[in-house]
Amino acid sequence: MGNTSWTGVSHFVLLGISTHPEEQIPLFLLFLLMYAINTSGNFALITLIISAPRLHTPMYIFLSNLALADICFTSTTVPKMLQNIFSPTKAISYLGCLAQTYFFICFAAMENFLLAAMAYDRYIAICHPLHYPRLLTGRLCALVVAVCHVLSHLHALLHTLLMGQLAFCAENRIPHFFCDLYPLMKISCTSTNLNTLLIHTEGVTVIAGALAFIVASYACVISAVLQIPSAHGKWRSFSTCGSHLSVVAMFYGTLTWVYFRPLSSYSVTKGRIVTVMYTVVTPMLNPFIYSLRNGEIKGSFKKWMNRIQTSFFR
Template sequence: MERTNWTSASHFILLGISTHPEEQIPLFVLFLSMYIINVYGNLVIIMLTISTTHLHTPMYFFLSNLSLADIGFTSTIIPNMLLNIFSDMKTISYTGCLMQVYFFISFAAMENFLLAVMAYDRYVAICHPFHYPVILTRRLCAQMVASCYILSHFHALLHTLLMTRLSFCANNQIHHFFCDLYPLMKISCSNTYINTLVIQTEGVVIINGALAFIIISYACIISTILQIPSTTGKWKAFSTCGSHLTVVAIFYGTLTWVYFRPLASYSVAKGRIVTVMYTVVTPMLNPFIYSLRNGDLKSAFRKWWNRIWYSGLK
């Protein structure tokens, strides 16, 4: 196509998950409910971690930061999506779209790095329990989380800057519920080879590098657990990892399916469904996954709830 036939997009139209009018209200109720549960559940974990003394440990420090990343992750997408459901225009500005891309990638990368850090925490706790307080000091934990934030923002900045080099045709309709990389590249009139190459090289290194670190950590953990003589001891040690492994499986499974494939084979319809899993469902489930299998969190929550209940009766 000639360059003179291209137009400079000032805004995009987000078509959302469904264009059928009869599905808009159920979708609004569904996603609003999941968003409220996500924000409330993750805020409770953050609040309990801060206010409960015996939760001032590296594991809960990392978990509270994961909860913060989950809130930011969904807040980048869902509020705008809910507004667009009942909007006639369903538009987002070009600048707003790039900002959404940046913060979405940033929080996704943050979750990726934090899951790797949490795997290291479990490795030290199980494989080197007597050295746990010495190795994972407050300073080291703060440095690791700060590194996660810095790396995630550099990762997001790289992909956002690459998006700014693309031109877009007169058709500015995005068949998605937010500004994601592949749906944007699908409607671009520019050559997206560099963007795709970076996603499948730098992106693979970032995502698969963290995943490989998690796998190696758990290989060492499993080896150590198998050496525990009692069945009860083995189960107790492994149960501390179950929640983390569940989140890792859901997060990396859906993320890999969406992004680490050729752009030509990317299906917007299927991509929307899978994207909902790691952008909405997984952040909503994280508080339940971690709290239902965690006696310390459940105990802290019961004490907190009892304080609220009794203070309300006075």
């Protein structure tokens, strides 16, 4: 029996954020602007880190991978949403929907693991500064990044394979701007108990495990910083962590609100608004949060711009 016969549908219809015609153009322009800022800002951050030798440290290697994950994360959903705004059908194929679900989960998990790796970097840098080069070597840093990628793909594959077992009898209209887990489970005509159980067990373990690791790392960091005698030293140490903590709060706050609740209490309308926060807004803000409060990045950026201007006017 073919795939189409047992799912009941060959494609889905993504209704988007709003179905009101008068809101389509403003939404298109708004999300196009945010997507352009996201890709250009994160790409500039990656280029700066690669081109500046002083930024070839574990902290900035993790940050460049986070910026790449942000670009891929947003690119999984926003281009299709922009296309569908002016599409008469707003359709996405069944396999295309599963592929979108896979890459969305994958890059969300990758951001989750990278934020934990960055917390570990700050813990070593502040709590064991003299041993930092020995404890966090370039080889270990590359291994951590590779593990983040592998775990992210395995996590996404598990949820996507289970999603592929659901049947969709007649309803194929998804009141969302991409193929997210809960909206798909809402329109399924078969039991989603196993899917929900997996989200609330394996999913919680992955997200809450990384978050607990981040909290434990920063508990040690705060304890170490409070022992610094000078107020200037305390402020300097805390300032290196402020950007990371801001991103952690935005990412985990919205992610937890959407997924770690019963399917019966999930509201598609509220869910898609909150989803915009961690799929579009947070990735767009990340390069600015990390660069505006980071002296090394600002200094490297000025040198980079000076080199560009010098070569341009030469």
